[in-house]
Amino acid sequence: MNLRTDQIKPHFERQGPQALYIVSGEEPLLMQEACDAIRASARASGYLEREVYASDAHISWPAIFEAANSLSLFGERKLIELRLDKVKFDDSAKKILSSYLERPNPDTLLLMILPKLEKAFSTTKWFQSIEQKAIVIQVWPLETKDLPRWIDTRIRQAGMQASREAIALLAERVEGNLLAAAQEIEKLRLLNGAGHLDAAAIESTVSDHARYNLFDLVDQSLEGNAETALKMLHFCRASGEEPLILLWAFVKELRALYAMLEQQQRGTPPAKLLQDFRIWNKRKPTIEKALNKQSLLRVETALSISSQIDRAAKGQAAGNAWQGLTALIMVLAGHPLTSPEIPG
Template sequence: MPVSPEQLGRALGRGLAPLYLISGDEPLLVDESLEAIRTRARTDGYLERSVFSVESGFDWNILRTECQSLSLFADRRLIELRLPTGKPGDAGAELITEFAERPSPDLLLVVISTKLDKGSRDSRWVQAIEAAGTHVQVRPLDTQRLPAWIAQRLASHGLQPEPGVVDLIAWHLEGNLLAVAQEVDKLGMLVGRGTVTRAEVEASLADSARFNVYQLVDAALSGDAVVVRRMLASLRADGTEPILMHWALARELRSLAPLAQERARGKPEAAVLARVWQIRRPLVARALKRLTLTALYRLMRQAATLDRVIKGQAAGDRWLELERLLLAVCGLPHCAVEFSEDAG
């Protein structure tokens, strides 16, 4: 039976399956799913645990012997089988299929794999696990699912976010679930239980240079050149590397371009902004009114030039070029770089 990590807890509440497959490329969710199975297994008396990792030349007979042997202390056993490639080969597929078709009541097998390709998902061994046990399919959390995941995690710490808190965390830590988890853990220690405010989240995030970098990008989007210059000087004095600021700014420009394209085609502003985090919609709306699609393409090419300067692949002062790009985003025309039609 396929389930998501969010559904696994309820499934475990009904009891353990004979075997499990956890597959995916999001390490935090994979590890937490595995830990949830381990916890339930210990409750049910699986007190011995063996771990096997399938590398080149792995001897599947060793695992077969382990599965068939009796526990030294007559305890139920948990066997974790790690498949870094997601492909057990013919011998491994045969053994896993055999176990799925004839599971042992005293042995729990958990297979941990990277993301499975279509061929592997349709393979006999995966189908056998799904028929007899549970397949925990770990998929990256997209922008639609991430807020609910953050809200659930806050709730698990006894925290009730005030409006805007979830969006604030999601925006600044998007794409890094481990950072989100650590931030929620930190808020749990700082706040305890109860309502968590935007001011508390901002104060917590402010300890990170990354948060200040995002503030710099937001200042550029708002068109505040004075604040941009002041923040850039502060970040430079603090030792923040230009590459981090370039990354955050380039990400923002790439996300704005398709929105500007929709706006240029006459799509209503409300529809254009529907894909933007609610907390950021006023800021993005102001930026789109100032920056045309042509201007954004020019800024993206300017950002690409800055990337080469930072990496030493082009001549120039990285701090000066970064300041010019930021001020161009603010709308200062003399800071924008003009490109010829055949420029790279």
């Protein structure tokens, strides 16, 4: 069964919790809020204990299956959260998950968080059999034309109103980064309180420096300009930028680059890749250089580091997010591959 994000709470209220919830997508804020809605509804349904398993080379599906079927230490229902960096399941994982869903533990709710589900995966017989017994929430990125309406709704939810010009200016400044938009709206609420926002308020409060450096930082890293990229990283940190916003830009580009490299290995010409992935003209030289310079292994390592940065920034794992971003830049700039563990 498929749900939209705004249907999660009504679903719990009408049908009660199900055995497995799958949330997939690439937009960090919408993904986070969808998962938060599931967690909140699960708590309201009595699932008070929570266990988190993050995807890495040592993830044990038998251990997850055992945890799902075991009683809670405190006799409470529990939520088991699986965060997977890749939409890949080996034969053991497929067998275990299929077997569990035949007779799920009613005192356990599974929440599986995945990147975007590609058609080649979502149309497999195995996933379609899982989908029949699960709730699937696919989080789609906002279209550019929908961003102003999303911003307007968010501003109203924060107890403010904004002019059409103010909304258009904020949409231009954040350039599709919903996490940045949400943070700027919260900053506006704290600084201006409830009331009306005009373009002048946006102009004086919302800076576009971070936006410019955000995407230029990724390009400088991909082009191998480590020294320049690190200077930009230090500037972002000194400006009070959140590491998760920087990470959003890196992960977005890395996932696209990984897909392009896979297709290039199958013989797709670079010119067609640039066209298919809708690369802007001004960025084509950077991406062409990255396709020649980067390898699937290097991008996989970068994504693994990104996953650890994400957990460190959220306080869910050891390590320093800013040092992790430094390590990420060095890997993309061509420095020797080392352990993906980020320093503390």
